[in-house]
Amino acid sequence: MQDVREALYVGSRSDGALIRRPMSPHLQVYKMRLSMFLSISNRITGVVATGGSALGVFWLAALAKGPKSFASARKVTGNPLGQLVLFGWILSLVWHTVGGLRHFIWDAGHRYDKKELNEDGPVALGVIAGVGVTLATALLGVSCCRARHRAKLLKKAS
Amino acid sequence: MNATSPTHRTVMRSQLGRARGLGSGHSGTGHWIVERVSAASLLPLSGWFVIQMFRLGGEDYEQVAKWGGKPVNATLLAALVATSFYHAExxxxxxxxxxxxxxxxxxxxxxxxxxxxxxxxxxxxxxLKLALGRPASKG
Structure with missing residues (x-):
């Protein structure tokens, strides 16, 4: 199947010969700006968050399967590398949520002027960093503390 | 897009003729709306899940399985999973x-x-297995 947009590239030279018209330059002629970065990062974090959610579903499946599988799942989530992945998942979810909330504001017809967009970008980045890092650290910290406390109790009991 | 020179047949067809059957299925607006609706639904569901994870993180198997087996938790979990992957799709x-x-x-x-x-x-x-199934003795 040929791309429909091909049709727009058909042109003719002054001697009548058919040619493929040149494309206009795209992103490469612009300096990267925060608004561009936040726009594409919303898509990237959406994909990353989906990957993390897939791992979350595997965790749920391990829980449903039984104690042994759940123990293996805990080995993964308790591992430093697993913790890093969990941290990244939470951060990308927060990132995508903040981006989504901005989209809701724009959809409602607010904050869509150039000046407002440029004002809100750094704020969004600050909120992402603040909420994301706080939430991820708190959640992972609470879980680790509880797991350690459980292990200690188990040792005492045996 | 390839760089071959266009054939005469391609040029003679009108733009509308070329686009027909290749383009819009008249579902763009619907797609946009379901993206927003699922996103909005995910906000309270995710908030609930984060709170649950603060309560559960680090707990052992019995506690977590018991939590997942409760009807309200199972319902909200299933809703979260369904909405998440619908939104992802x-x-x-x-x-x-x-x-x-x-x-x-x-x-x-x-x-x-x-x-x-x-x-x-x-x-x-x-x-569903957590909510309805008998707990597996091994696994």
């Missing part, structure tokens, strides 16, 4: 539409549908 579809061209487009889109669909199903079946 709708979002990934747009990304595939934007960046994957030519022959790879249709199979990639199908792959996105199958992948998100299967993951969502796995999540829901797991939740």
């Amino acid at each position: 709708v979002g990934l579809q747009v990304i595939v539409d934007d960046y994957v061209h030519g022959k790879a487009h249709a199979p990639t889109k199908l792959l996105v549908k199958i992948g998100t669909g299967l993951l969502g199903l796995l999540g829901i079946v797991s939740v």
Whole structure:
């Protein structure tokens, strides 16, 4: 199947010969700006968050399967590398949520002027960093503390 | 897009004629709306899940399984899983539409549908097993 947009590239030279018209330059002629970065990062974090959610579903499946599988799942989530992945998942979810909330504001017809967009970008980045890092650290910290406390109790009991 | 020179036949057809059967299925607005509605639904569901994870993180198997077996928890979990992967499907579809061209487009889109669909199903079946199934003695 040929791309429909091909049709727009058909042109003719002054001697009548058919040619493929040149494309206009795209992103490469612009300096990267925060608004561009936040726009594409919303898509990237959406994909990353989906990957993390897939791992979350595997965790749920391990829980449903039984104690042994759940123990293996805990080995993964308790591992430093697993913790890093969990941290990244939470951060990308927060990132995508903040981006989504901005989209809701724009959809409602607010904050869509150039000046407002440029004002809100750094704020969004600050909120992402603040909420994301706080939430991820708190959640992972609470879980680790509880797991350690459980292990200690188990040792005492045996 | 390839760089070969266009044939005369391609040029003679009107733009509308070329676009017919290749383009819009008149579902763009619907797609946009379900993306927003699923996103809005995910806000309270995710908030609930974060609170639950603060309560549960680090707990042992019995506690977590007991939590997942409660009807209200199972319902909200299933809703979270279904809405998440529905939203993921709708979002990934747009990304595939934007960046994957030519022959790879249709199979990639199908792959996105199958992948998100299967993951969502796995999540829901797991939740149902926790809520309805007898606890497995081994596993």
